[in-house]
Amino acid sequence: MCLALLALLPRVANLGSFSLWLDEIIETNQASGSFGGMLAALRADAVHPPLEGVFAWLGLQMGLGESARRLIPIAFGIGTILIVARWAARRFGRLEGLLVGAAMALAPFHVHYSQELRPYSLALFCAALSLSAADRLLDSVDVPHIAGFFFAVLATLYTHYLSVAILAPLLWLAIERAFGEEGEARRRSRRLLAAVPLLALGWGLAYAPWLSVMLDARRQKMQRPPTRWRAGALIERWHELTFGTDSHVLGWTGLLALGLVGLGIWRAARSAEGRAVLVGAVSGTLGVEVLLQVSGHWSEARYMLIGWLFLAILLGLGLAESCRRLRALAIRPVLRGELQFVLLGTFALAAITGIVWDYAHRSDWLWAAKVVVASARPGEPVFALNASTEISLEHYLARALAENPRPSRSSIALISLDGSFRRLSESWPENRYAILVRRGRGRGSEVIQAVRSGVLLAEDAPTKVKIWLLGPGERRRAFPTAANALNTSGNIRREPPRPVPPRLRPRPEHWEPLARLLIGSP
Numbered sequence: 001m002c003l004a005l006l007a008l009l010p011r012v013a014n015l016g017s018f019s020l021w022l023d024e025i026i027e028t029n030q031a032s033g034s035f036g037g038m039l040a041a042l043r044a045d046a047v048h049p050p051l052e053g054v055f056a057w058l059g060l061q062m063g064l065g066e067s068a069r070r071l072i073p074i075a076f077g078i079g080t081i082l083i084v085a086r087w088a089a090r091r092f093g094r095l096e097g098l099l100v101g102a103a104m105a106l107a108p109f110h111v112h113y114s115q116e117l118r119p120y121s122l123a124l125f126c127a128a129l130s131l132s133a134a135d136r137l138l139d140s141v142d143v144p145h146i147a148g149f150f151f152a153v154l155a156t157l158y159t160h161y162l163s164v165a166i167l168a169p170l171l172w173l174a175i176e177r178a179f180g181e182e183g184e185a186r187r188r189s190r191r192l193l194a195a196v197p198l199l200a201l202g203w204g205l206a207y208a209p210w211l212s213v214m215l216d217a218r219r220q221k222m223q224r225p226p227t228r229w230r231a232g233a234l235i236e237r238w239h240e241l242t243f244g245t246d247s248h249v250l251g252w253t254g255l256l257a258l259g260l261v262g263l264g265i266w267r268a269a270r271s272a273e274g275r276a277v278l279v280g281a282v283s284g285t286l287g288v289e290v291l292l293q294v295s296g297h298w299s300e301a302r303y304m305l306i307g308w309l310f311l312a313i314l315l316g317l318g319l320a321e322s323c324r325r326l327r328a329l330a331i332r333p334v335l336r337g338e339l340q341f342v343l344l345g346t347f348a349l350a351a352i353t354g355i356v357w358d359y360a361h362r363s364d365w366l367w368a369a370k371v372v373v374a375s376a377r378p379g380e381p382v383f384a385l386n387a388s389t390e391i392s393l394e395h396y397l398a399r400a401l402a403e404n405p406r407p408s409r410s411s412i413a414l415i416s417l418d419g420s421f422r423r424l425s426e427s428w429p430e431n432r433y434a435i436l437v438r439r440g441r442g443r444g445s446e447v448i449q450a451v452r453s454g455v456l457l458a459e460d461a462p463t464k465v466k467i468w469l470l471g472p473g474e475r476r477r478a479f480p481t482a483a484n485a486l487n488t489s490g491n492i493r494r495e496p497p498r499p500v501p502p503r504l505r506p507r508p509e510h511w512e513p514l515a516r517l518l519i520g521s522p
Contacts (some may be wrong), residue, residue: 172276372400
């Protein structure tokens with residue numbers, strides 16, 4: 001119960017302070033219609049298998065709002081922690097189980113993806129079920145345990161393509177038992193290994209309806225090239241998978257994670273279950289990255305979610321090993337207790353640093369929509385620099401308009417430039433003000449350079465969202481000789497735009513100052 005409460009707190013503390021981001025909005029749109037329409041949309045998109053989409057559709061059919069829908073992946077996340085903690089306690093010891101659970105409960109990576117309306121939390125839950133089911137099956141090879149293991153793995157495969165990496169540690173564990181144990185345990189494990197081809201055939205047949213979709217996904221054009229790994233990128237990925245801060249410098253949190261994982265590796269290498277954890281960590285990180293490089297796909301930390309699961313176990317094992325070594329020191333008992341308290345406190349501070357840092361960098365497109373509604377006048381175009389910005393902003397414009405109704409305006413003319421300088425010229429009437437919304441860099445550098453003298457209405461520095469006010473002067477400087485096809489200067493009176501209310505400039509941010517204090521950033 002205490003472990004569940006520890007996991008629940010950071011996963012609900014900031015609910016309502018951030019919005020859906022692009023992929024969540026796309027999934028919400030896909031799941032907003034009929035069940036058949038949802039499946040058809042997922043097949044056409046082919047980004048992920050359909051199991052999580054079913055839960056998204058059920059949540060929308062129940063009329064759940066954003067925050068309520070996030071409770072579903074949060075529940076899966078807490079379930080994952082409890083399952084893995086129980087498994088670790090069973091195989092490594094009670095202290096190890098407790099600290100593995102605590103490491104997962106406070107892991108910024110898992111806090112983040114336990115809140116996302118995407119398949120990652122469900123995939124980790126199914127992977128944890130598979131690990132537990134495999135362990136039970138190796139202890140007792142019977143029909144109920146075989147069925148439980150079969151369907152747990154099948155659910156994992158139907159949640160995320162790269163979750164196939166869970167099979168490597170499970171197979172390794174069976175091999176260790178088959179050739180390292182004695183007596184009945186060895187015979188059970190060898191019978192199970194002999195049944196692996198039948199299990200693989202069953203998974204293949206059960207996955208056949210989605211196999212063609214997966215193959216079609218491989219033929220899609222990649223949006224980005226494969227990741228080029230340098231020292232800074234490696235350190236950033238290490239932070240993402242451990243204590244969550246976004247930095248190219250190792251820092252004190254990265255060094256702490258290195259030390260604990262190193263001790264965890266030493267502890268894990270001493271048992272069959274521990275060596276299976278090592279295999280899972282390697283196959284779920286390096287193995288997945290090799291697969292991404294071969295397929296020409298870029299890399300993200302979330303693609304290594306199976307590797308993170310076993311990396312978190314190593315982190316917890318390292319923390320437990322540190323505590324045991326401090327207990328064995330030949331010093332006063334009070335001092336031993338104080339040293340353990342300092343260790344656990346330092347670990348908690350590192351984890352909280354990453355959690356708060358993540359809180360500060362969550363998107364809030366509702367805020368951006370409110371800024372647009374408050375600042376744009378009727379008839380003035382609102383430009384989204386690219387399609388992703390348009391989708392994200394459009395999702396919240398109706399809600400922002402409903403919360404700030406005005407008789408003179410019932411809609412916003414939102415136009416996606418898709419990074420096109422020409423489209424800006426064609427869509428921007430002369431002698432009119434306009435609003436430009438952009439996030440990050442990406443395509444559209446020519447547009448940004450052309451209107452750089454505009455007025456910055458609002459900015460959310462952590463997520464790189466900027467909202468600009470563009471006047472007729474910016475248009476004349478950007479297009480000095482162009483003839484605008486939509487010229488309406490003779491019909492529209494020049495008037496300054498209404499200023500953005502101070503409470504919307506900049507974005508209200510509760511977490512950023514605390515995050516910078518903890519990470520030591522100015």
